[in-house]
Amino acid sequence: MTPELAGFGHARAVSVSGALVVAVASEPHAWDSEVVVAVNVHDQAGPLARCLESIAKQERPAGGLGILVIDDGSSDDWAVTVGRFxxxxxxxxxxxxxxxxxxARNAALSFVDEAMRNARWVARLDADDCFSTVQSLAAACELGDRRDAHWVLGGNRLVQDGRLLERMNPATDALLQPDHVLSVLRSMAEGTAGNELPSCNLLLRPRAGWRYPEAGSAEDHWLVADLLLNHALSGAVLKDPLYCDYNLRGDVTAANRRSERYIASRQALFAQAQAWVAPQGDAR
Incomplete structure (x- = not known):
């Protein structure tokens, strides 16, 4: 335990993918939360404060809220930021x-499966993103519960260089149509997409078994495309309110879009999506 987390206690040893890790909590009831927001951190102490502040302002979903913060080898003051909350x-x-x-994302899902057995939802929120509205999390959970869904996908606003852009990436019922999903994936593979799939805005049922593939890029799009094309009937799309404000990360995003890994992963995803959809077309 770092000095910055000295006020934490209620430690538990948890087996995650065969490795034993020790976790601490700010209060004992955190372990029993029914809704868990999973925040993965890697040298993001600055934006992490905004992320946690947006969680603190959320209307509490039914069953109680817990926040799982997993640090993946940071060298900055992330623990100081967490300690303030x-x-x-x-x-x-x-x-x-x-x-x-x-x-890192799979570790969070496995951690919840193993150590937070009361959880009924695991909600993703990246450390440099924020919830869009104070109702975003509760609305997503309520929709998923009402539909008896195993996953919920929302939409997002876009932030670049600290400025909220006019362009948004909403989640609509069109995402449940294979032809529309293929069209989006094709434009992603060709590098012409105005918006990619809103994959950062995902809630999953614990112990459902879904995991992010080890892809060189776009691992979240691979998982969400799988859900939309192969498990559409078990999910729900949150059209309103928007789920999160997604940080485009400026120069990093631009550089990624020029990389061979970025393009190759999206091309491979489009090819795989076509293979997923082909048997459905044959059945019709």
């Missing part, structure tokens, strides 16, 4: 060496 949020915190976004 110790008395405002029910936090569970641990450190791991994951090494990639997909492994």
């Amino acid at each position: 110790r008395q405002r949020l029910p936090l569970v915190v641990c450190r791991m060496q994951c090494g990639s976004p997909s492994r």
Whole structure:
């Protein structure tokens, strides 16, 4: 435990993918939360404060809220940031060496499966993103519960260089139509997409078994495309309110879009999506 987390306690040892990790909590009830917001951190102490502040302002969903913060080898003051919210949020915190976004997100899902057995939803929120409205989380959970869904996908606003853009990436019922999903994936593969799939805005049922593939890029799009094309009947789309404000990360995003890995992963995803949809077309 770092000095910055000295006020935390209620420690538990948790087996995650065969590795034993020790996690601490700001209060004992954090372990029993029914809705868990999973925040993965890697050298993001600055934006993490805004992320946690947006969680603190959320209307509490039914069953209680817990926040799981997993640090993936940070070298900055992330723990200081988390410590400032110790008395405002029910936090569970641990450190791991994951090494990639997909492994970090999968570690969070496995952690909840193993150690937070009361959880009925795991909601993703990246450390440099924020919830769009104070109702976003509760609305997503309520929709999923009402529909008896196993996943919920929302839409997002876009932020670049600290400025909220006019362009949005909403979630609509069109996402439940294979032809529309293929059209979006084709434009992503060709590098012409105005918006990609709103994959950052995902809630999953714990112990449903879904995980992010180890892709060089777009691992979240691979999972969401799988859900939309192969498990549409078990999910729900949150059209309103928008779920999160997604940070485009400026120069980093621009550089990624020029990388071979970025393009190759999206091309491979489009090819896989066509293979997924082909048997459905044959059945019709």
